[in-house]
Amino acid sequence: MSDPHQSSFPKKGVLLIHGFSGSPHEFKTVIPILEDLGCIVQTVTLPGHGDDPEINIHATSAEAMLQHCINEAHHMAEKVDAVYLVGHSLGGAFALLTASKHPPKLAGVMAYSAPYQHAYFYNHPLGLAKLDFKTMLHCIRYAPADRLKCKRPSFKPWSIPLLLKDSRRVFQWMQTEIHKINVPVYLAHSRFDLVVPYLEMAKIADAIPGQVETCTLQKCGHRIFPNSREKDAALEELFKLLHLPVKVQSW
Numbered sequence: 731m732s733d734p735h736q737s738s739f740p741k742k743g744v745l746l747i748h749g750f751s752g753s754p755h756e757f758k759t760v761i762p763i764l765e766d767l768g769c770i771v772q773t774v775t776l777p778g779h780g781d782d783p784e785i786n787i788h789a790t791s792a793e794a795m796l797q798h799c800i801n802e803a804h805h806m807a808e809k810v811d812a813v814y815l816v817g818h819s820l821g822g823a824f825a826l827l828t829a830s831k832h833p834p835k836l837a838g839v840m841a842y843s844a845p846y847q848h849a850y851f852y853n854h855p856l857g858l859a860k861l862d863f864k865t866m867l868h869c870i871r872y873a874p875a876d877r878l879k880c881k882r883p884s885f886k887p888w889s890i891p892l893l894l895k896d897s898r899r900v901f902q903w904m905q906t907e908i909h910k911i912n913v914p915v916y917l918a919h920s921r922f923d924l925v926v927p928y929l930e931m932a933k934i935a936d937a938i939p940g941q942v943e944t945c946t947l948q949k950c951g952h953r954i955f956p957n958s959r960e961k962d963a964a965l966e967e968l969f970k971l972l973h974l975p976v977k978v979q980s981w
Contacts, residue, residue: 741770741810741812742768742769742770742810742811742812742837742972743771743806743810743813743814743835744764744770744772744816744972745772745799745802745803745806745814745825746760746761746771746772746774746816746817746821747773747776747799747816747822747824747825748773748774748775748776749843750776750819750821751779751882751883752779752878752880752882753775753780753880753882754773754774754775754780755879755956756955756956757773758956759955759956759957759961760955760956760965760968761773763965767974769972770806770809770810772802774798774799774821776798776799776820776821777790777794777795777798778795779883791896792896792897792900792903793899795820796827796828796900796903799824799827799828800831800833803828803833807833807836810835811835812835812836812837813834814840814971815829815836815838815839815840816839816841816842816968817839817841817842818844818953818954818955819843819844819953820900822841822843822844822845823841823845823900823904824900825840825841826841826844826908826911826934827900827903827907827908829908829911829913829915830909830910830911832910832912837914838914838915838916838971839911839915839916840915840918840968840971841916841934842918842919842955842964843918843920843952843953843954844919844930845900845901845904845926845930846901846930846934846937847904847905847930848901848926848927848930849897849925849926850924850925850926851925852897852898853897854927857927858924868922869922869923869951870924871922872949872950872958873924875953875957875958875959876924876925876951876952876953904934905937908937909937909938909939912940913940914942914943914971915935915938915940915942915943916943916944916945916967916968917934917935917943917945918931918944918945918947918964918967919931919944919945919947920947920948920950920951920960921948922948922950922951923951923952924952925951928946931946943967943970943971945964947963948960
């Protein structure tokens with residue numbers, strides 16, 4: 731007997747984009763769930779990242795990372811009827827920026843914990859001082875779950891100015907390009923994010939003229955997958971974008 735999920739929608743491709751200094755390991759729990767529902771899933775390893783990066787992170791650039799995401803979206807379009815871009819943190823920004831370039835067969839974007847103008851440890855350190863005491867306690871409570879057990883790129887002190895320059899370039903692109911997005915966008919962000927301010931989600935939503943849905947998460951920090959207490963709610967938002975009539979069960 732055929733899978734009823736597979737017969738109820740066209741072949742959908744989901745392109746998963748990890749964050750800065752992360753890896754596809756972030757989505758290890760998401761991939762099998764989407765595949766079981768008939769989606770074609772592909773993960774992006776950003777240049778300078780991964781177990782054996784082809785380009786050292788000190789030799790790559792924001793432009794190279796974005797172009798890699800655009801190329802991967804085009805490759806995905808060759809295999810499926812509809813392409814959905816999903817990204818976390820910097821990967822969420824790249825998902826939105828890739829969408830602004832209108833790759834073929836693009837049907838929607840899901841961005842988790844994405845920056846728009848600020849990130850606390852890059853260009854907005856004083857923003858942490860504006861958090862009230864109760865909010866900061868919640869942030870600290872969820873911060874340990876943000877640690878990702880994977881190989882991370884190493885940083886040399888003299889490369890920090892270049893990394894900061896690239897991050898500012900991404901923020902500039904976000905503020906000048908994402909208004910061009912013409913597909914549905916779903917956003918999810920924790921109120922207790924210690925990396926990217928929660929208010930960034932509203933800025934992104936205001937900058938996109940089309941259909942935008944937002945979801946505030948209450949029981950996690952910056953990282954949602956693979957193990958936060960909000961992973962079910964966050965995945966259900968993605969299911970809405972994908973038009974999958976499925977209730978997430980306990981993982």
